Every structure is written in C-alpha cells, then in structure tokens.
Amino acid sequence: MDLKLKGKTALITGASGGIGSAVAEGLAAEGVHTCLNYNSNDKEVRRLQDLFRKKGLKSEIFKADISSNDDVQNMVDFAIEKLGHIDILINNAGISYHKKFLDMEMNDWDKVMDINLKSCFIASQLVARHMAKRGVGGKIVNNSSMVEGVARPNLTTYCVSKGGLGALARSLAVELAPYNIQVNNVNPGIIETKILGDKLENEPGFKQHLIDFIPMGRLGTAEECADLFVFLASQRSNYITGASYYIDGGVTISQL
Numbered sequence: 001m002d003l004k005l006k007g008k009t010a011l012i013t014g015a016s017g018g019i020g021s022a023v024a025e026g027l028a029a030e031g032v033h034t035c036l037n038y039n040s041n042d043k044e045v046r047r048l049q050d051l052f053r054k055k056g057l058k059s060e061i062f063k064a065d066i067s068s069n070d071d072v073q074n075m076v077d078f079a080i081e082k083l084g085h086i087d088i089l090i091n092n093a094g095i096s097y098h099k100k101f102l103d104m105e106m107n108d109w110d111k112v113m114d115i116n117l118k119s120c121f122i123a124s125q126l127v128a129r130h131m132a133k134r135g136v137g138g139k140i141v142n143n144s145s146m147v148e149g150v151a152r153p154n155l156t157t158y159c160v161s162k163g164g165l166g167a168l169a170r171s172l173a174v175e176l177a178p179y180n181i182q183v184n185n186v187n188p189g190i191i192e193t194k195i196l197g198d199k200l201e202n203e204p205g206f207k208q209h210l211i212d213f214i215p216m217g218r219l220g221t222a223e224e225c226a227d228l229f230v231f232l233a234s235q236r237s238n239y240i241t242g243a244s245y246y247i248d249g250g251v252t253i254s255q256l
C-alpha cells in the first residue's frame, strides 16, 4: 500500500535513539524529508542524517532542550527554514520519572510536565499555526503511553503528563479539524528502549518480571511503534483524529 508520504517533511523530537530514531527511519523509508531533534548526544542523529542524505532525502539536525520555550521556537523556525515547510510533527521526546507521590517536590512536577507535556503544546501550536497558514493540512502525532488512561504506582507525574497528552490530542483534533490537521496519539506499552533504565541490563529477572504482565509474552520494539507513527502520519489515516492507539501486546486491557 502506498502511504503517499513521498516528498513530505517531518520534524521529529527526541530522534537520538529509541522510538524517535525508529520513527525517523520509518518515515525516511517512505521518502519523507526530516528534521531530527536531539538534546545531548548527536551520534545517532548524525548516523541517521548520513543515511537519509545518501538516499537523496533532505535531512537536518537541531539541538534543542524541548523543556525550553525558546529552544522549541528555534527548532520549529529552523525546520521550516531548512525543509521549506512542515507537513508532519512527531512529538516523541519524553522522560520517565519514578518517585513516590508523598516524596515529590514541585521541581519534580515542573521537570516532567515541561518535557512531556508543555513542549508538545508549544511545538504543536507553532507548527499548527504554520500549517493553518499554508492551508494544505498536516499531521501531528504524539508519543503518549499506555498510562494515558490508567494509573501505575510511583509514576504520578508521568501518568499526569501522558493523561494530559490525551486531552491535548482530543482538544487540538477538534480545533484544528477545519484546517485539515489531524492530531493523534500512539500509546506504547513496555518497549525495549533506554527509557526502561539500567535495570533491564543489570538486574537479573527484571525483564522477565515485566514480561510476566504482558499477554503477548514479550516486550515491544521501537520499530513496531514506528509503524503506527508512520501510518498516523500518512495520507492513509486522513479520517482519524483525536484518537489514542494502544500498542502494548495487550498489557493495558489485561490488568486486574
């Protein structure tokens, strides 16, 4: 099936590993020109940029801490200048944050909200203004989480930030529908990336402990998530908006 993505342009946050770089690879495989955001380590985005340019695609990289409003503004301006316009925004960057609610301080709240939620609000607003002005529509796809609609212990700020992304996607979907801009969320379950922390490699039994919760009996991969992002960024999902799609091997529906 032709996803009709060839020649489109995408800005992807947190493209320096995990699900973000898999999404970048998935979009580039469909002929999409990319602007790849990273924050600290440029090795992976440089690898991707080389790969994509060798395929004849435009590919730019931009260092930005997405918790900074100015950085987000500069990132969006850069992407528009270098790619000419933005058809697709992938709000992927995020952090996990484990702490007991009773021990939390306001800094904990601010940090997670700034990175996981506020950045998506600002980037979406800047890109949607650009898309609305262009008048040819566009796609915004957020990396939310299976916790968008459920609670997990010691993950309060993370759960609130991802719950907020659900509300954000629904609200923007309604307001941006007249501009033919679709806004959707991908809600991954437990995916084998660095966000799961060192315990995955260093603590014997930890991986199996996670797997025990998952009906499909394995962790998910970044590439499997990327396929869903690519579909939601494509012209094959044009009547889908304000939706949150769970990709979790059945874990969310199976919790008692």
Ligand SMILES: NC(=O)c1ccc[n+]([C@@H]2O[C@H](COP(=O)([O-])OP(=O)(O)OC[C@H]3O[C@@H](n4cnc5c(N)ncnc54)[C@H](O)[C@@H]3O)[C@@H](O)[C@H]2O)c1
Binding pocket: 013, 014, 015, 016, 017, 018, 019, 020, 038, 039, 040, 064, 065, 066, 067, 092, 093, 094, 095, 096, 115, 143, 144, 145, 146, 187, 188, 189, 190, 191, 192, 193, 194, 195, 196
């Ligand atoms: N892996 C999972 O199990 C899982 C499950 C549900 C949701 N998610 C979501 O997927 C997204 C990607 O995570 P991942 O699993 O690929 O893990 P990851 O740690 O490999 O990727 C996170 C990315 O976000 C970037 N990032 C973090 N803070 C940033 C900042 N201030 N500015 C710019 N970039 C920043 C990191 O540099 C990295 O590229 C996150 O939003 C996460 O919440 C992951």
